Amino acid sequence: MLHLQEAGFSYGGREILSGVNLDVAPGSFYFLTGPSGAGKTTFLRLCYQALMPTKGVVRILDRDVRGLHREDIAQIRRRIGVVHQDCQFVDHMNMEDNIRMPLQVSGRNTELDDRSFQDLISWVGLSAHMSALPPELSSGERQRAALARAVVMSPDLILADEPTGNLDWEMAQKILTLLIELNKMGKTVIVATHDLQLIRMAKSKVSTRVLRLANNKVQLAGVDL
Ligand SMILES: Nc1ncnc2c1ncn2[C@@H]1O[C@H](COP(=O)(O)OP(=O)(O)O)[C@@H](O)[C@H]1O
Numbered sequence: 001m002l003h004l005q006e007a008g009f010s011y012g013g014r015e016i017l018s019g020v021n022l023d024v025a026p027g028s029f030y031f032l033t034g035p036s037g038a039g040k041t042t043f044l045r046l047c048y049q050a051l052m053p054t055k056g057v058v059r060i061l062d063r064d065v066r067g068l069h070r071e072d073i074a075q076i077r078r079r080i081g082v083v084h085q086d087c088q089f090v091d092h093m094n095m096e097d098n099i100r101m102p103l104q105v106s107g108r109n110t111e112l113d114d115r116s117f118q119d120l121i122s123w124v125g126l127s128a129h130m131s132a133l134p135p136e137l138s139s140g141e142r143q144r145a146a147l148a149r150a151v152v153m154s155p156d157l158i159l160a161d162e163p164t165g166n167l168d169w170e171m172a173q174k175i176l177t178l179l180i181e182l183n184k185m186g187k188t189v190i191v192a193t194h195d196l197q198l199i200r201m202a203k204s205k206v207s208t209r210v211l212r213l214a215n216n217k218v219q220l221a222g223v224d225l
């Protein structure tokens with residue numbers, strides 16, 4: 001699904017990631033932990049090709065990201081759903097249009113019939129909020145909407161950047177449950193978080209691996225947390 005070999009990334013001359021080796025198998029569930037500023041968001045950006053590695057190799061869905069044409073990148077990005085740290089909605093568009101946006105952009109809006117869309121929206125518990133504007137939603141509702149938008153294209157890989165960052169524990173559990181359900185449907189999931197309680201809860205429900213980001217390195221953490 002995802003293969004990094006001696007991959008590194010620097011902003012300007014400043015190294016953020018170096019010597020990253022990782023093989024993410026299809027259907028696996030990973031957490032990515034590390035202190036704020038360690039490079040979690042940068043790592044996820046490498047995984048969805050918002051950034052290119054400055055060193056080494058990144059292969060996504062069996063394609064080396066270097067030398068890909070724009071259309072290839074667009075095609076691969078369609079198979080990846082991203083839940084951004086700050087949700088990134090268009091504030092003057094209602095929630096339905098925001099969530100449908102990836103379909104619209106890719107010209108696939110007709111493929112997801114109304115029934116499937118309603119199923120998705122009720123799965124995240126937002127059926128009553130589709131005509132609301134993003135600023136009218138609570139942070140938990142926004143995060144669930146961001147998750148719905150990330151999976152509206154039926155991606156194979158889901159990358160969630162601190163999806164429970166500013167939520168209370170009950171809502172964080174709800175988001176995690178949705179991510180676990182997606183994984184049980186066969187999707188590969190990577191969640192950046194520094195919430196160890198969340199990781200412990202996930203470990204009791206699904207087989208997960210934990211990657212720890214420190215000193216520019218990504219390391220597989222042991223079983224104890
Ligand atoms: N666009 C950018 N240009 C320069 N430095 C950046 C940029 N984005 C992030 N950084 C820096 O890279 C480091 C890692 O950031 P980030 O990946 O966002 O960490 P995390 O998500 O773990 O908090 C931070 O020190 C941050 O300031």
Ligand SMILES: [Mg+2]
Pocket residue numbers: 040041042085161
């Ligand atoms: Mg971040």
